[in-house]
Amino acid sequence: MSYLKPKFHHPSLKPNKVGFIKSDYEGVISTLCAGCGHDSISGAIIQACYETSIEPHKLAKLSGIGCSSKTPTYFLSNSHGFNSVHGRMPSITTGANMANKDLIYLGVSGDGDTAAIGMGQFVHAIRRNLNMVYIVMNNGCYGLTKGQDSATADFGSISKAGSSNPYPGIDLCGLALELNATFVGRSFSGDKTQLVPMIKAAMAHPGFAFLDVISPCVTFNNNKGSTRSYSHVRAHIEETSLFDFVPHQDEITVDYDEGTVTKLELFDGSSIHLSKLAPEWDPTDRFSAVNRLHAAKSKGNVLTGLYYIDVESEDLHVKINTVDKPLNKLTQEELCPGQSQLDVINDSFR
């Protein structure tokens, strides 16, 4: 058993703009089951952070409990991190974000952590449009407790033990759309070409960016009849569009055919390029996204790609009108301006 990854890296891989090589964004070697989809998502996060030249100390990774919530140990070991109580990651992130709005918040959760014990927390983080990336590593089962059906398991999906799920699954993307989330997408752990740019776009989005990533559980939910197995997902995948993300500092080098490409400018100057759009779908129209999702589901398909984005999203700090400076950087003088100011305020109530 290898506990350490060799320190050598490919000699032709160059440092990114902030001087880090890809392995600087890695964590310790994974202890999840070999072949777990979660490891691929970790890999996509590493790739996205390396390529967008994020300085590791400018990012905080937060998680709850579960296989998914173990993964922050396996990526970005130079970043801030908080492994919270089961289902409470959104609250911890809210607190951290309120105190220091300068960091990128990357929340990692699972289907149990989000759709069961943490549902109450999840929906309110959406409602408040907290500026964070919320990734659900969704495998449709409770892998850490031997693979019972989770709340997101599809109706009729066959478990490894052979039983059929009698309950309808919660569609987290559908729920997020219903709750007015400002960035909603679904991807598949086995499709990094799509997942990596989606994570980049989610990190650039000012507000709650929700990514539901189908991530097969190789040990308990990769059997025949399961709707979350590698082979089932691959056979039933349907994309809203081809997705690409162009950071604002990059020159666009790819030639896009204007007629088939939709370009969405993001708040920070970066842009999302969508090509080969699904018919009757507009990524800025929530209603069309809901329709697309239902159309795909009715065919038994897994719809991946960006569902919806609000390019004018305003996050919680805008809504509650906080000062520009992060709260944790405010000095004693700024926080407590003194008796004379208090008197002015008190006088205003008289």
Place this chain on the structure above:
Amino acid sequence: MKPTNIKDPEYFHKVVDCQYACPAHTPVPEYIRLIAAQKYTEAFMINWESNVFPGVLGRTCDRPCEPACRRGRVEEEPVAICRLKRVAADNKGEVKHLMPQAPFPSNGKKVALIGGGPASLTAARDLAPLGYELHLYDEWGKGGGMMRTQIPAFRLPEAVLDEEVNFVLDMGIHTHFNTFVDSMKEILDKDYDAVFVGTGAPKGRSLEIEGYEEAKDNIHIGIEFLASVAFEHKESVGKKVIVLGGGNTAMDCCRTSKRLGGKEVTVVVRSPRQDMKASPWEIEDAEREDIIIHNNMPPKRFVVENGKLKGVIFGKVRAEYDENGKRKLIPTGEPDMMIEADDVIVAIGQDNAFPWIEKDIGIEFGKWNVPVLDKVTFQSTLDKVFFGGDAAFGPENVITAVAHGHQAAVSIDLFCSGKSVNERLAPMTNLISQKMGIHEWTYDNHIESDLRYLVPHEDKNISLKDRKVEVELGFDLGIGFKEAQRCLNCDVQTVFTEDLCIECDACVDVCPTDCITFTNNGEEQDLRSRLNAPAENMTQDLYVSDTLLTTRVMIKDEDVCLHCGLCSERCPTEAWDMVKYLYNTTKTYTKNGKGDCC
């Protein structure tokens, strides 16, 4: 690209860079693992079977394996393979009983071996166990050839050489020492079934420029000088010595001079330093002994005063290279330089010489006076005569001579059995999975980050006083172990089985050097540009799988794979396995005589 044919024995052989680069294809990682396991005797025997002179080569090999070593591509310095070989040789236990035991039942055939160097001795070792009556002729009183006459004792102690030469001679070889063969016709008349010529390149080039005639008493040919020192015919040189030439012989000559009384020993090379043929470590060793090396100075004439050599006048040049890389030495116009000398040693190259082979007996010679040979079988135009070593294609090195000896022995055996020399057996190969448990391997797959260890040297004050004191001391067991751990086990191959792959990407994510990519197939050039890490080293192959379920293919760039086995450890379906690949070149000799080695 088409799926890689891993059944082709050469595919995985090429991945084992060191073994592939070795002319004799010694299974390097296999014996390095044995050294790490303190099994020095076994490590020695693997070497002995493959290269016959582990102790000699562990000190003096040209080491084509080291520049090829994968470690040099992921880090700066390759594994010190040569020094590790010496660790095995120095620490081996009793080995004689592990070798074929003479006398061997006769097969009734007689073979003459002309020359007692590494090529002839290798052929002898390979043929003796098969029952051949072998007659070995050499002009000197002992076997070993250039290993004895041209490699100084401070690099190769006589005891080491004697031991390894005797392992062969003790197999019942009929030796005819102190016998200079001066006629091939006489040998052919003696009714041998085959003749092997391993007479080396015994003719050192001389330099007959102005002043040579008057000064020739103090002008020596490099290899002749070394031979006369080795046989103790020459025991001193003048105080001021100039060595002409930039190859390994020049390095040996200058260092030998330093030990025979030379105080001011200078090496003068006409070409720039980067063009010197000497191995970098031999140049370093010479400079460590305070020998001055001048470059870009071709000799113009010998200066003679009162009928005695006074020195040499050198011109000054600079090198220019045309677009084909061809070098021209252009005079710089600087004034000539005179260097004083009591003795001059000329080490500017050596040639083949076959004055003893009659021109009319059917052996054809080509350009540079080398025999016309088949490159695989070493057979000459006279079907019963085979050549090997420096005698075959011009001066090379010991390990190349050994490789020739093996192949010539195969040809001789086929020829004497009445078979075609072209019907050679394929190399013996074997693939063995190294899996012991879910995450357990039979080899140590942890990759050490250690840098290459330096070998300790004898104190200069001691070694310069006695030409028989060995300079390099070799690794002790502790350093030997650490250096052995730097080996990446490139012979433990990553073998991919398409049918088992579920394309979960686990291998892609875990690979520390980003070797693995799953993508759509394409032409090689196109593929090389769009892998996870660009595959720019064209000398290294891409391992391409058959089409997978998603219509993609798995592509692995072999270039900087660490063979750490993490892809296999993280694979849920065992689509990746770590499989040890043993490759043994075809030889007539094997331990149990059944073509099954090790």
